[in-house]
Amino acid sequence: MVVQEFDRYLRLERDLSPHTVRAYLSDLASLMAHLDGRLDRLDIAALREWLAEQHAEGKARATLARRTACARTFTAYCHRRGWLPDDPGLLLGSAKAPRTLPAVLDQDQARAALDLPTSGDPKEPRDQAMLELLYATGIRVSELCALDVDDVDRDRNVIRVLGKGRKERSVPFGGPALRALDRWCVHGRPLWIRQHSGPALFLGVRGGRIDAGTVRRVVHGRLRSVEGSPDLSPHGLRHSAATHLLEGGADLRSVQELLGHASLNTTQIYTHVSIDRLRAAYRQAHPRA
Template identity: 80%
Template structure:
């Protein structure tokens, strides 16, 4: 298979990831980078095209990655990408066999996420009570992230009609375009109402559209701005710096500490697997141990 044909295969694989599997742009970029690395390894080994792509070559490629000090999470993703790529090529007739079926990988290690305690969360969410549109928006963003545990991408994708004020729920479009309904509380509702009544109308421009959260120029709020908002608020209040995803971790941990069952938290977070949600039980147990060691005289 000539180099130009390999390029066509990679282009077809990109279309498959975007259109058929509907993966996020971030995941598509990561997978294409992994495929590029794999093809570069083949070329470095003197293999033309995909003819020499077998299980030995896949293991050699991953072994080189491991030797270069790549993290377990990176190796796990690259193994998953390799399996997806070889299966795709086999289905299209570009590989006689699918070597990815023989490829295993160690599970990526999971570290406990950093979270705020409840006092820190209250400090971070204290409102200055101004009518400045940016402050109103930022307050609503923070309240909603903590109240619902939604992802930043999900927050930025919200439209005005996705908010049900009577039921206090959001209609959220999550990973894989799966829709779910997420509840939120009164503080988040008050912050949303303040933004929608006294803030958002001031930033509406021609062509603004239905986006719930806006940037100062009237366009849909972007994820980078949300990250800056969270960083600035936590820094200003003296709370340990945390990303927006840290607020998602915090929301899940506080729900479990408050007595929510794991299955409900899974639904709220939009996890496909209950195993993903279980990491938050580890966080709660760690806190329990910490409190015990600090409080019990014979700990």
């Protein structure tokens, strides 16, 4: 009963992504197993003991940070519902996940991946349009898959994106992405449309809305054709776009808005990527490095 109510709260009231809900419910199952299913045993000592066991089992810091966040969310929810007399999660220390620098393409590699000659593959116009749009805008793969035809404003060169928390934002794109989109919409998409296609901008081979797995395969396949390129996911193109924007002089607030980050702290990791590249260039080029 408690788990089902918490599930409903996460999905309907917090509007968390399906991936986050699944992760939190898995964390809660682990916590409840530690408590032998008894909510009355949930206090700060039990929480600390549970997290200590996770640490002893060798769980990654990122996993421990997420489980700490889940525990806090759960205890606060239970306290509001009157299931706990107080909120033990308030006494729980923060377990911070490590901030690792994401792998990114350099600008020459990005150019090589997007400037490959056209082929006779019927998927090529769609794949090219998706790649151009991912790199031009830095949108998430889920946001790309959710795009409808009417979300593209060709007059202003922007797309309307529904991001995390159902927050809408407008993201600009350039000429290469516009030309690739026009080619797909005029010469490609009409050949893929079926009765069930609806307004989806990008379609799969059966005419339905494209799925994230297909987009990932397209990105991996394209980057494999670029010598020296790291094997990145669509999120790697997002990292690359943000890094190249900052390297080109964009301010951090603008990049935050483009990416749809709720916190500037999330965007700041890309400044570290740029500085890391600057150090590498310095070591390579400066005679006294």
